[in-house]
Amino acid sequence: MDTEEILKKQKLKVTPQRKAIIQVLQNSSSVLSAQEIFAAVIDVMPNVNLSTVYRNIDVLLKKGVLCRITSEDDKILYELRREKGHHHHIICKKCGASIPIDYCPMEDIEKELDKKGFTPTEHRFEIYGYCEKCSKKLKK
Known part of the structure; x- marks a missing residue:
């Protein structure tokens, strides 16, 4: 687009x-x-x-x-x-590549938050590590 x-x-x-x-x-x-x-x-x-x-x-x-x-x-x-909709990212610590992932841990937590009467308005979830390309370089 x-x-x-x-x-x-x-x-x-x-x-x-x-x-x-x-x-x-x-x-x-x-x-x-x-x-x-x-x-x-x-x-x-x-x-x-x-x-x-x-x-x-x-x-x-x-x-x-x-x-x-x-x-x-x-x-x-x-x-x-x-991508449309809610998503999170895995981010490479070496090259900075950001890859969207569809999994959201918030879905697992929402029932517990509801029991506590807590209404979340936003959250963030990122995982840091090394992408496939950088992992291969680090292993050499």
Whole structure:
């Protein structure tokens, strides 16, 4: 799907900044921080500023265009949502590849939370390790 379709599907205004952010993430094989996104966007849009990138990331996140991932060192990273619905990620500690997984441990916990009268509003679940390619390199 091209950048304009992605934005229009979420009823978002098509702007050069949003298109550039989506293109950066489409071309990335790993999750990126806001600063890394900014560094890539500024190459094609020299006049864009960091606050504009942050503001647009926030809009894209709220509309479900992006996923937010917290790294093992608590760094906030982003990727383009490639799949519909709720999912989690396995993240390679060496190359940064982020692979979506369909399993959600929250489904197993929901009954217990309900018994306690607790209503969750959000959760995160990421697994860190080494992808197949990096595992092979590490074994050599």
